[in-house]
Amino acid sequence: MAFFQFNKPFFLLIAICxxxxxxxQNEPTLPVSYVELEPEGLVYNIDLQxxxxxxxxxxxxxxxxxxxxxxxxxxxxxxxxxxxLGEQATEWIKVIPGKDSKMILNHVEKDFRLLLLTPLHQPxxxxxxxxxxxKVKKKLKLKLKVSDGNVVYAETRQWxxxxxGFAKYTYTENxxxxxxxxxxxxxxxxxxxxxxxx
Numbered sequence: 001m002a003f004f005q006f007n008k009p010f011f012l013l014i015a016i017c018x019x020x021x022x023x024x025q026n027e028p029t030l031p032v033s034y035v036e037l038e039p040e041g042l043v044y045n046i047d048l049q050x051x052x053x054x055x056x057x058x059x060x061x062x063x064x065x066x067x068x069x070x071x072x073x074x075x076x077x078x079x080x081x082x083x084x085l086g087e088q089a090t091e092w093i094k095v096i097p098g099k100d101s102k103m104i105l106n107h108v109e110k111d112f113r114l115l116l117l118t119p120l121h122q123p124x125x126x127x128x129x130x131x132x133x134x135k136v137k138k139k140l141k142l143k144l145k146v147s148d149g150n151v152v153y154a155e156t157r158q159w160x161x162x163x164x165g166f167a168k169y170t171y172t173e174n175x176x177x178x179x180x181x182x183x184x185x186x187x188x189x190x191x192x193x194x195x196x197x198x
Contacts, residue, residue: 027128031144031151033117034169034177035061035068042177044194046072051189055080055096059194061116066091068118085109085118088139107163110156111192113140114165115183117151150176163187 035042041062048055057074067086073079082093090109113119119138120126126136134144135157145153156165163185170180181194 028131028146029149030126030134031117031120031146031149033063033068033120035063035116036121037176039063043197044181045197047193049191058197063121068116070112070116081108085113085116110140111165111183114142114154114156114167115181115192115194117142117154148174150178
């Protein structure tokens with residue numbers, strides 16, 4: 001009996017470690033950005049609507065060594081935008097004339113980081129709230145809803161975040177790459193819709 005009284009802290013420490021180990025073993029696998037699953041790249045039809053401005057064309061996404069490469073071209077083949085979403089910064093290769101202010105480019109960067117789920121690529125911090133809700137932090141903080149290992153919903157999270165982005169991901173036939181992605185923003189008349197090309 002005296003042995004157990006003197007070793008209570010030791011047994012308590014062992015119990016805490018065991019519980020932490022059991023919780024860690026029970027956590028679901030961290031999802032990845034769907035662009036990482038297709039090394040050859042992905043092609044989507046893109047429709048972007050911002051107030052009276054409408055853009056329609058093709059969007060090509062590919063993960064490269066320096067980041068996620070995004071190219072948007074019109075349906076007749078004219079290049080509209082091209083940029084690389086790096087770990088910490090974005091390299092702007094081509095932007096739409098007249099839409100190149102720092103504020104607009106900042107929103108475009110955040111929107112495409114959300115659409116492509118880039119914070120899931122080697123996140124700084126990832127914490128499961130329960131088996132279907134995950135919070136991720138990298139350059140952008142996201143709250144994700146996961147079903148069957150696929151992200152079905154994502155929203156941007158910040159301390160003060162009036163213009164929050166929301167994205168919904170639609171999958172077919174248990175495919176890990178979404179067929180459709182739809183992004184909208186709070187307080188801004190803006191939508192981006194992606195439909196995968198077959």
